[in-house]
Amino acid sequence: MLLKLSFGTVKCAQRLVTPAVGKVRWISSEMDRGSNFFFRQLFDTVSSTYTYLLGDTKSGEAVLIDPVLEHAERDAALIKELGFKLIYAMNTHMHADHITGTGKLKSLLPGSKSVISKSSGAQADLHLFDGDLVNFGAYQLLATATPGHTNGCLTYIAHGQGIAFTGDTLLIRGCGRTDFQEGSSETLYKSVHSKIFTLPETYTLYPAHDYKGQTATTVGEEKKYNPRLTKSLKEFVDIMENLNLPYPKMIDKAVPANRVCGLY
Numbered sequence: 001m002l003l004k005l006s007f008g009t010v011k012c013a014q015r016l017v018t019p020a021v022g023k024v025r026w027i028s029s030e031m032d033r034g035s036n037f038f039f040r041q042l043f044d045t046v047s048s049t050y051t052y053l054l055g056d057t058k059s060g061e062a063v064l065i066d067p068v069l070e071h072a073e074r075d076a077a078l079i080k081e082l083g084f085k086l087i088y089a090m091n092t093h094m095h096a097d098h099i100t101g102t103g104k105l106k107s108l109l110p111g112s113k114s115v116i117s118k119s120s121g122a123q124a125d126l127h128l129f130d131g132d133l134v135n136f137g138a139y140q141l142l143a144t145a146t147p148g149h150t151n152g153c154l155t156y157i158a159h160g161q162g163i164a165f166t167g168d169t170l171l172i173r174g175c176g177r178t179d180f181q182e183g184s185s186e187t188l189y190k191s192v193h194s195k196i197f198t199l200p201e202t203y204t205l206y207p208a209h210d211y212k213g214q215t216a217t218t219v220g221e222e223k224k225y226n227p228r229l230t231k232s233l234k235e236f237v238d239i240m241e242n243l244n245l246p247y248p249k250m251i252d253k254a255v256p257a258n259r260v261c262g263l264y
């Protein structure tokens, strides 16, 4: 099933336009400074969560991936300041360690819609299925099902930019744990090997968390250096069974809240 999500053309905000060239230069993308693709990585120090703002500086349409409730005002202010119109507040999955900001952002930025996978079991304005395309301006994210950490985990791939947002499926030199929600080490291993490690090695990967201060990785690096996912399936399952991680402090509050976009 291919669901195309798109909004009508949105007029470029006045202050984003450089009259001489008719497009934005001063908030250029970190991906490709010659394009209209805008990228910004934001961070929550409490849960070590990365939030990503992506936008089309020409149309003004933007999406936000994995916003955190406590930073909804920060994110909304940045979006407004830059002249973007948020069309989708999206989650890679139903988080267990923090409450999503998608519900609050809908009221801070009227017109935006919350988005998550159908198989997450969470409420949202739009439910995604594997293979759906999320359009914002001239750009697209391909929603790719990568279950294992949870049933509903999606990796959002921007093939045009050679980047992907892996949520908790693949972390830098790590991966999401599989000992709660609908976790399955076998499923996660298959997801990574079939959907992420098959991408071009130059693709940059942006995870939902990092606990050591790193910001991004590449497919090639993880295929070579990931200490868990370079192993055989059997060794991987054994590693995952022996992680002995403490339960996320917020899990009992976060999961019920995230079933309803953080509005509880």
Ligand SMILES: N[C@@H](CCC(=O)N[C@@H](CSS)C(=O)NCC(=O)O)C(=O)O
Residues within 6 Å of the ligand: 047, 095, 096, 097, 168, 174, 175, 176, 177, 178, 209, 245, 246, 247, 248, 249, 250
């Ligand atoms: N200590 C943190 C939770 C840390 C944690 O469990 N992180 C998750 C991603 S958030 S669901 C994870 O999958 N970690 C894998 C790993 O190897 O660290 C807290 O209490 O919130």
Ligand SMILES: [Fe+2]
Residues within 6 Å of the ligand: 093, 094, 095, 096, 097, 149, 168, 176
């Ligand atoms: Fe998670």
